[in-house]
Amino acid sequence: MIITAVTPFMPAAARGPSDWRGWMGQICVRLETDTGLMGYGMGGGGEAGLHVIDTVLRQCLIGVDAEPIEELWEQMYAATLPFGRKGLAIMAQSAVDLALWDLRAKSQATTVAALLGDEPKRRLPMYRTISKDADATRWLGEIEEAVAAGYTAVKIGGLGQMHPSHDADTIVAMLTSARRLIGPDVGLMADVGMRWHDVDAVIGLCQRLEEIDLSWLEEPLPADDLDGYARVTSASAVPIAGGEHEFTARGFAELMARGAHHIYQPDVCWCGGLTQLLEIYRLAQVNHVRVCPHRGSEAWSLPALQTVDPQPLAESGRPWMAWVGGGRSPSAQVEATATLGFGVDERSLEAARDLG
Numbered sequence: 001m002i003i004t005a006v007t008p009f010m011p012a013a014a015r016g017p018s019d020w021r022g023w024m025g026q027i028c029v030r031l032e033t034d035t036g037l038m039g040y041g042m043g044g045g046g047e048a049g050l051h052v053i054d055t056v057l058r059q060c061l062i063g064v065d066a067e068p069i070e071e072l073w074e075q076m077y078a079a080t081l082p083f084g085r086k087g088l089a090i091m092a093q094s095a096v097d098l099a100l101w102d103l104r105a106k107s108q109a110t111t112v113a114a115l116l117g118d119e120p121k122r123r124l125p126m127y128r129t130i131s132k133d134a135d136a137t138r139w140l141g142e143i144e145e146a147v148a149a150g151y152t153a154v155k156i157g158g159l160g161q162m163h164p165s166h167d168a169d170t171i172v173a174m175l176t177s178a179r180r181l182i183g184p185d186v187g188l189m190a191d192v193g194m195r196w197h198d199v200d201a202v203i204g205l206c207q208r209l210e211e212i213d214l215s216w217l218e219e220p221l222p223a224d225d226l227d228g229y230a231r232v233t234s235a236s237a238v239p240i241a242g243g244e245h246e247f248t249a250r251g252f253a254e255l256m257a258r259g260a261h262h263i264y265q266p267d268v269c270w271c272g273g274l275t276q277l278l279e280i281y282r283l284a285q286v287n288h289v290r291v292c293p294h295r296g297s298e299a300w301s302l303p304a305l306q307t308v309d310p311q312p313l314a315e316s317g318r319p320w321m322a323w324v325g326g327g328r329s330p331s332a333q334v335e336a337t338a339t340l341g342f343g344v345d346e347r348s349l350e351a352a353r354d355l356g
């Protein structure tokens with residue numbers, strides 16, 4: 001199966017931000033082959049990601065066999081090595097890798113989930129991510145809604161707007177009110193989004209958060225502060241999560257070797273695609289650490305998540321990702337709905353234009 005055309009593009013969607021850091025900064029790629037089969041993948045990096053695919057990755061792909069994916073992955077990684085390794089070059093490569101996996105499944109007339117050995121399909125519990133803002137009525141209302149819909153866990157994002165020591169009382173009060181609202185049996189997580197820098201303050205705050213029974217505190221520090229993470233993670237009884245901003249299995253291997261997190265959250269559309277995600281899951285097993293992927297309910301992540309044991313938990317997806325399955329669901333569970341590959345076709349891409 002020879003690759004004959006490589007077309008990266010930004011799917012048009014209502015309200016899609018043009019900034020490459022924004023949601024629709026996610027990019028798609030279509031790979032055409034001499035068999036007539038087409039593979040689709042999603043990555044990141046926006047306009048810059050499109051440029052990487054157009055100018056560098058295309059040269060690794062046109063006129064070559066779509067297999068073995070693992071060798072093509074290493075060739076693409078080598079081609080971007082001087083400026084790549086982490087960040088948008090790997091985000092762009094993730095799209096190509098996923099498109100190759102889409103082709104691998106389609107060429108065997110099966111789904112990616114079936115390729116990974118998930119039989120029969122499992123319905124997975126989802127947790128709902130909710131952004132905190134000044135309007136407590138809104139986000140506390142959203143938490144109530146999620147619990148009423150059967151979600152077994154909720155995550156509050158936006159803690160990074162506050163300071164871990166100056167605002168510690170406010171943070172503790174806020175999370176305590178959320179805990180009271182949902183009761184003791186629903187999981188509660190909080191996301192800082194890499195905004196805190198004071199390691200001692202974070203350690204102090206984690207001690208105060210113990211009584212709230214958080215399932216995890218996510219990305220309290222910038223992704224590169226591995227010393228800080230190692231200190232916080234070894235000191236904190238509250239599990240520390242992170243990794244959505246780490247890249248490749250090599251990157252995750254270093255995080256695990258340093259004991260940076262208790263829970264690892266690779267994003268398959270950013271970390272290097274499914275080829276890397278599978279290796280990250282393998283590393284997690286060897287190191288006896290948990291994985292809970294970023295945006296795990298989306299179509300690209302779900303096939304692999306279904307193979308993770310024990311207790312896979314899927315994060316609710318971006319609303320606009322509903323066009324490829326997964327995404328925000330009225331139900332608190334999600335399952336892979338693809339009948340071929342990842343389940344993406346031209347019609348679902350077309351439907352993206354109507355979603356905001």
Ligand SMILES: [Mg+2]
Pocket residue numbers: 191193218219244
């Ligand atoms: Mg996060």
